[in-house]
Amino acid sequence: MLTVNHYILLSAILFSIGTVGVLVRRNPLIMFMSIELMLNAANLSFVGFSRYLQSIDGQVFVFLILAVAAAEVAVGLAIIVALFRTRQTVNVDEANALKG
Amino acid sequence: MRRDTLITEGCVSLDPFLVTLIEALVKTIVVILALLTAFAYLTLVERYVVAKIQSRIGPNRVGAIAGIAILQPIADAIKMIFKEDFWPAQADKVIYTIAPGLAVGTALLAWAVMPLHPPMDIFGYHVEFHIADVNIAVLYLLAVGALGVYGIVLGGWGSNNKYSMLGALRSTAQMISYEVPLGLALVGVLMISGSLSLVEIVAKQSFIWNVVWQPLGFIIYFVAAVAEVNRLPFDLPEAETELVAGYQTEYSSLKFALFYMAEYINMLTVSAIAATMFLGGYQGPFGILPGVHWLILKIMFFIFLMMWMRGTLPRFRYDQLMRFGWQVLLPLALANIFITGVVILLVK
Amino acid sequence: MESIVFYLFAAIAVIAALGVVVLRNPVYSALCLAVVFVSLAALYVLLSAPFIATAQVMIYAGAILILFVFVIMLLSPGSDPLKEELKRQRPLAILFGGALVALLVLVLATTALPSPRGPYTPERIAEIGSVQAVGASLFTDFLLPFEITSLLLLVAIVGVIVLAKKGR
Numbered sequence A: 001m002l003t004v005n006h007y008i009l010l011s012a013i014l015f016s017i018g019t020v021g022v023l024v025r026r027n028p029l030i031m032f033m034s035i036e037l038m039l040n041a042a043n044l045s046f047v048g049f050s051r052y053l054q055s056i057d058g059q060v061f062v063f064l065i066l067a068v069a070a071a072e073v074a075v076g077l078a079i080i081v082a083l084f085r086t087r088q089t090v091n092v093d094e095a096n097a098l099k100g
Numbered sequence B: 001m002r003r004d005t006l007i008t009e010g011c012v013s014l015d016p017f018l019v020t021l022i023e024a025l026v027k028t029i030v031v032i033l034a035l036l037t038a039f040a041y042l043t044l045v046e047r048y049v050v051a052k053i054q055s056r057i058g059p060n061r062v063g064a065i066a067g068i069a070i071l072q073p074i075a076d077a078i079k080m081i082f083k084e085d086f087w088p089a090q091a092d093k094v095i096y097t098i099a100p101g102l103a104v105g106t107a108l109l110a111w112a113v114m115p116l117h118p119p120m121d122i123f124g125y126h127v128e129f130h131i132a133d134v135n136i137a138v139l140y141l142l143a144v145g146a147l148g149v150y151g152i153v154l155g156g157w158g159s160n161n162k163y164s165m166l167g168a169l170r171s172t173a174q175m176i177s178y179e180v181p182l183g184l185a186l187v188g189v190l191m192i193s194g195s196l197s198l199v200e201i202v203a204k205q206s207f208i209w210n211v212v213w214q215p216l217g218f219i220i221y222f223v224a225a226v227a228e229v230n231r232l233p234f235d236l237p238e239a240e241t242e243l244v245a246g247y248q249t250e251y252s253s254l255k256f257a258l259f260y261m262a263e264y265i266n267m268l269t270v271s272a273i274a275a276t277m278f279l280g281g282y283q284g285p286f287g288i289l290p291g292v293h294w295l296i297l298k299i300m301f302f303i304f305l306m307m308w309m310r311g312t313l314p315r316f317r318y319d320q321l322m323r324f325g326w327q328v329l330l331p332l333a334l335a336n337i338f339i340t341g342v343v344i345l346l347v348k
Numbered sequence C: 001m002e003s004i005v006f007y008l009f010a011a012i013a014v015i016a017a018l019g020v021v022v023l024r025n026p027v028y029s030a031l032c033l034a035v036v037f038v039s040l041a042a043l044y045v046l047l048s049a050p051f052i053a054t055a056q057v058m059i060y061a062g063a064i065l066i067l068f069v070f071v072i073m074l075l076s077p078g079s080d081p082l083k084e085e086l087k088r089q090r091p092l093a094i095l096f097g098g099a100l101v102a103l104l105v106l107v108l109a110t111t112a113l114p115s116p117r118g119p120y121t122p123e124r125i126a127e128i129g130s131v132q133a134v135g136a137s138l139f140t141d142f143l144l145p146f147e148i149t150s151l152l153l154l155v156a157i158v159g160v161i162v163l164a165k166k167g168r
Helices: A004-024 A028-052 A057-087 B016-053 B072-081 B093-113 B137-147 B149-158 B162-193 B198-203 B215-228 B253-277 B292-312 B318-347 C002-022 C026-046 C050-075 C089-110 C122-128 C130-140 C143-164
Strands: B120-122 B125-127
Touching: A004 A028, A004 C002, A004 C026, A004 C089, A028 A057, A028 C002, A028 C026, A028 C050, A057 C050, A057 C130, A057 C143, B016 B072, B016 B093, B016 B253, B016 B292, B072 B253, B093 B137, B093 B149, B093 B253, B093 C026, B137 B149, B137 B162, B137 B198, B137 C050, B149 B162, B149 B253, B149 C026, B149 C050, B162 B198, B162 B215, B162 B318, B162 C050, B198 B253, B215 B253, B215 B292, B215 B318, B253 B292, C002 C026, C026 C050, C050 C130, C122 C130, C130 C143
Parallel strands: none
Antiparallel strands: B120 B125
């Protein structure tokens, strides 16, 4: 018998995996992908609660989060591409000067 | 909703879940076999149509009956299987191998929701001629179309070749650009039908086809679909004179055959979607004799149209192509939605 | 039956998520992320949200991830550099991840879940259609967030075009 706890636990696990990814990896693209993983974990708990509380609000929230995530990815990738163009490196630790 | 049915006519009675599963499996196998056969003979039809347009004869030797080489596709298949299967140096083996599989897989997925024939009762057992009746079928088609890009972009990347990479990137950008007017052109049909389920959309066209209400949408959809499938006049990413063969350059033997198959099945899929959404699927002109024969006729009409365009039109340059998609088709599709909305408001 | 499907797709999602974080080649990470998105879409279908499932595949796997793959292929970084700034960063991060899961589970186990509110049971959603339900709510109760989201997308488009222009 599936309860909401199953889905929330899965969401927590995915969220933590995403967090570890952001902390450990040094490539900005993979860090970004881990952030998307965290967003998806949050989406999963939204939809899970929407089903078990019998309200449609969770699904509407997820729809809006989808749109916001798309916008965020577009802008973030443009920033990463601009960064790479000036610095020729994809190590986040080397992007540590405000100038240039 | 799926009904629980038990086979009781002189057979053993089975668990309804098992019956549904076997039914779905049988339908899937039939559809896939039909598509593969259609692909094989489509290559032959293409060579013939293009030959006639160019005042040539076309293949007429292999197993020729009345000057038409019926066994030509089999000869081509055998030739392709026996070609050397090589790996480019330093290519990413995993990606190089799965790319053609992904292309064919996503091409075939869209056929899971196509309604092929009106529902019938065979031997007291109610049969519905579609593999799945999803009530968001149109969204599913768009999602599967969006996934179809992966095969191409991974094929270009896995080949470890600058020309392949460039061709794949161009092709991908073209496909994702034309997905937008494609989806918007379908929104007009959704507004008229009031439902996202393909089965319902076809059922509602039993007297008048949707193309009568949505002529502009139909044209926009067909142009965007030809661009999606990378056919002339939109096939710059894989034209022979441009980037060698684009993302397919480094592929040979079965993997190339799979890419080829994916392209033709994509053509069949977009033709089937156009036939289902705009021309009434299995419905006849005024509801005369509905059946899968009408669907096949309509799909063949669209395929012939695409081959005709291939034989006659010159190709678009890449910047003309992108400009056309974003600055011409997209505003037209939005205008179509606006006009449809206004007309529906005035009529109601 | 439902449990089998849930455990199957949950396992696929967790393994693919680990793949995103662990694999060295960025293209493999992107492909694993696509697997995560598709398995989450399957879970959404199980949760009576088919519209969100197809929207997830269409937007995340079909557009956002293609953007990622584009940028990865254009930048071609190859393999990830292995050095890290802090000493013992990786074990500390894994410890922190485990602590986070433990914290979330603790909060979940000690909080009383709210009671169901609203009329949208799975049967009702199947009756009126998932798209109709989300659309009705989106255009009445959530109209302002919807319009603001469209403004946000416009701002993002303009921002990306400005950022991507060469020779500022």
